[in-house]
Amino acid sequence: MTKYIQTQKANFRRNTGKAMLKKVSGFVNPSCGNGGFKRLGIWVLSGLVILSFSGFYVWLITENSVKNYKIRDLRVKVEELQKENRQFEVSSAERQSAVTLNSRAGNLGMVDADKIEYIDVSEKTVAKWP
Secondary structure: OHHHHHHHHHHHHHHHHHHHHHHHHOOOOHHHOOOHHHHHHHHHHHHHHHHHHHHHHHHHHHHHHHHHHHHHHHHHHHHHHHHHHHHHHHHHHHHOOHHHHHHHHHHOOOOOOOOOOOOOOOOOOOOOOO
């Protein structure tokens, strides 16, 4: 029976010491058998997951903003090019007008054709060798 009592006293001292250590330290003692490392690991893992999602969110917003600025700049450039294209079309139409072509032909020394003769090639003729 004495051995049994000694074992009980030793267990009591061991358990009391752990409980006191737990109260004094203010942290969960991993040696108490209550999963202290597991709880700490879960908190650290949760923090890392939240931190990584926050970083991903900031990166996503930044990329979105940069692409929106590029899209806006490209739209402005498209509008400028459309305006320039309209100006070129108007200029081309002015240069190809009949009045402009007649005045340019006159400046080059060309004259109007009075009598126009056409060649009729509808007949089936063959050139003969003498």
